[in-house]
Amino acid sequence: MPKVLIADKMSNRAVEVFKARGVDVDVITGLSKDELMKIIGEYDGLAVRSSTRPDAEIIGQATNLKVIGRAGIGVDNVDIKSATDRGVVVMNTPFGNAITTAEHAIAMLFAAARQIPKASERTQNGEWPKSDYKGTELFNKTLGVIGCGNIGALVAERALGLKMKVIAFDPYLTEERARKIGVEKVELDTLFQRADAITLHTPLVESTKNIVNRERLGMTRKGLILVNCARGGLVDEEALKDALDAGHVSAAALDVFSIEPAKEHALFGTPGFIATPHLGASTNEAQENVAVQVAEQMADYLLTGAISNAINTPSITAEEAPRLKPWVDLADKLGTMMGQLLHEPAKSIQITYKGGITQLNTNPLSAAALAGMLKAAMPDVNMVSAPVLAKERGIELTESYVNEAERADSLIRITVETAVRKFAIVGTIYRGEPRIVRLFGVPMDAAFSPSMIYVRNDDKPGFIGEVGRVLGEAKTNIATFSLGRKKEGGEAVCLISVDGMVSDATVAAIQAIDQVKIVDRVTL
Numbered sequence: 001m002p003k004v005l006i007a008d009k010m011s012n013r014a015v016e017v018f019k020a021r022g023v024d025v026d027v028i029t030g031l032s033k034d035e036l037m038k039i040i041g042e043y044d045g046l047a048v049r050s051s052t053r054p055d056a057e058i059i060g061q062a063t064n065l066k067v068i069g070r071a072g073i074g075v076d077n078v079d080i081k082s083a084t085d086r087g088v089v090v091m092n093t094p095f096g097n098a099i100t101t102a103e104h105a106i107a108m109l110f111a112a113a114r115q116i117p118k119a120s121e122r123t124q125n126g127e128w129p130k131s132d133y134k135g136t137e138l139f140n141k142t143l144g145v146i147g148c149g150n151i152g153a154l155v156a157e158r159a160l161g162l163k164m165k166v167i168a169f170d171p172y173l174t175e176e177r178a179r180k181i182g183v184e185k186v187e188l189d190t191l192f193q194r195a196d197a198i199t200l201h202t203p204l205v206e207s208t209k210n211i212v213n214r215e216r217l218g219m220t221r222k223g224l225i226l227v228n229c230a231r232g233g234l235v236d237e238e239a240l241k242d243a244l245d246a247g248h249v250s251a252a253a254l255d256v257f258s259i260e261p262a263k264e265h266a267l268f269g270t271p272g273f274i275a276t277p278h279l280g281a282s283t284n285e286a287q288e289n290v291a292v293q294v295a296e297q298m299a300d301y302l303l304t305g306a307i308s309n310a311i312n313t314p315s316i317t318a319e320e321a322p323r324l325k326p327w328v329d330l331a332d333k334l335g336t337m338m339g340q341l342l343h344e345p346a347k348s349i350q351i352t353y354k355g356g357i358t359q360l361n362t363n364p365l366s367a368a369a370l371a372g373m374l375k376a377a378m379p380d381v382n383m384v385s386a387p388v389l390a391k392e393r394g395i396e397l398t399e400s401y402v403n404e405a406e407r408a409d410s411l412i413r414i415t416v417e418t419a420v421r422k423f424a425i426v427g428t429i430y431r432g433e434p435r436i437v438r439l440f441g442v443p444m445d446a447a448f449s450p451s452m453i454y455v456r457n458d459d460k461p462g463f464i465g466e467v468g469r470v471l472g473e474a475k476t477n478i479a480t481f482s483l484g485r486k487k488e489g490g491e492a493v494c495l496i497s498v499d500g501m502v503s504d505a506t507v508a509a510i511q512a513i514d515q516v517k518i519v520d521r522v523t524l
């Protein structure tokens with residue numbers, strides 16, 4: 001039974017889902033990095049929110065880990081590269097807390113416009129400070145939305161309901177979608193120049209780091225309201241403090257900080273400043289949504305191989321997973337065989353899908369074939385890490401599709417080019433069994449087995465008897481013997497499945513047979 005660790009506080013519904021699906025689950029929150037490193041090796045899955053930060057060191061200790069599930073949206077707390085290199089799927093729940101977070105942004109906008117937190121605090125202190133607070137009406141004002149994805153669009157929709165004018169900057173926002181949402185698409189500087197209030201809804205990536213900086217704050221209208229319910233690193237906090245102190249920015253409401261938890265901060269106590277402790281996603285509804293969703297997704301992957309909302313690998317739906325399984329297995333076997341028979345580095349790999357299989361999602365099949373190929377040199381590679389590792393090593397992958405397949409309903413052909421040659425292997429599934437139907441240009445029909453001997457020989461009499469004699473003398477039992485040749489008396493290929501491993505001495509004895517050109521072992 002797979003075992004999952006829930007390392008951050010989340011709705012108990014996650015535990016219920018894991019248990020109902022047959023996944024063993026521990027809930028241990030508040031672990032230090034060292035404590036997590038000590039126990040992570042026991043788990044197949046790790047479920048987190050934003051507090052736990054699975055970095056390269058933690059992932060390095062996670063010898064059994066297959067999946068990290070983020071019960072929420074932002075995955076900047078997870079070292080995606082390390083996870084990918086180690087073959088760990090990273091998945092999030094992209095919609096479950098979006099409405100809740102959009103509502104928090106709108107709440108922060110009102111709180112900032114009317115300075116509600118401070119007014120409330122002082123009123124409850126018995127001051128009745130009515131004359132100190134003259135807010136800003138939001139009606140007819142311009143809201144600048146930076147990042148108009150799920151949450152940005154939900155915020156825009158709500159702001160339009162408040163009769164605000166909404167302008168948006170997002171390099172991936174099309175004019176058509178902008179029109180549909182009802183926002184005006186503008187350039188970043190224009191947004192800073194025109195907005196009365198700005199709200200941020202981008203992920204924290206290189207291009208968004210300090211997107212609100214000193215220079216851009218200098219472009220804004222006096223009295224600007226700034227809201228950030230996305231990620232801390234988006235705002236230069238020092239520049240914001242100066243702009244608030246100078247009265248240029250009238251109010252700023254931050255839910256997120258560059259260092260969290262933010263227990264001390266230069267902005268705390270600054271007039272016009274409002275803070276919440278990363279509460280954007282904290283409603284019962286959102287937390288239930290993300291907990292259930294992350295547990296379902298992780299259980300699906302661990303139990304069936306279905307992948308949804310993964311950041312670092314293609315999706316496989318629950319319906320596809322069982323149909324793809326035998327083809328993933330075939331692609332892996334073909335790739336593994338190719339990887340073991342190739343004794344020089346591959347420059348490029350071409351995978352051709354023929355026949356009915358072209359109707360399936362072939363991304364996982366290509367990833368499995370690549371993983372199989374790379375396994376000879378990198379034993380820990382898997383479908384998640386293989387595409388990245390191949391790219392890093394300059395191995396070019398191309399995929400092509402042919403509607404018709406000769407001799408079978410569907411075929412997978414892997415062609416590998418090295419500096420000196422080009423090799424191809426073709427396989428199919430026949431009556432539920434993976435089979436090799438062509439090897440290095442020679443037609444054949446062979447099953448895969450855990451231990452195989454590959455021989456390339458001249459098609460001359462006496463060869464089979466000689467091989468039988470060598471294997472007999474080595475007390476190696478032959479399970480199956482498959483032969484193929486290009487033409488009578490020409491080059492032939494032979495695949496022999498044997499019981500048990502084949503020794504170096506046996507390989508040398510086969511190599512010494514007259515007709516033999518090349519001998520190799522394949523183990524699956």
Ligand SMILES: NC(=O)C1=CN([C@@H]2O[C@H](COP(=O)(O)OP(=O)(O)OC[C@H]3O[C@@H](n4cnc5c(N)ncnc54)[C@H](O)[C@@H]3O)[C@@H](O)[C@H]2O)C=CC1
Pocket residue numbers: 072073074094097098101146147148149150151152169170171172173201202203204207208229230231255256278279280281282
């Ligand atoms: N405070 C909280 O508790 C929560 C915070 N978040 C944060 O909100 C962020 C946004 O979430 P979603 O809207 O669901 O993500 P999303 O992926 O739907 O939208 C992000 C948008 O940012 C845009 N973008 C990327 N680079 C940009 C750039 N350089 N300039 C402008 N726009 C850029 C993308 O094109 C995309 O449309 C998340 O990445 C997460 O960090 C999400 C949930 C809760």
Ligand SMILES: O=C(O)C(=O)COP(=O)(O)O
Pocket residue numbers: 049050051071072073074075097278279280281282
């Ligand atoms: O979903 C997100 O991106 C969030 O920032 C929510 O964070 P949390 O799960 O509340 O720690």
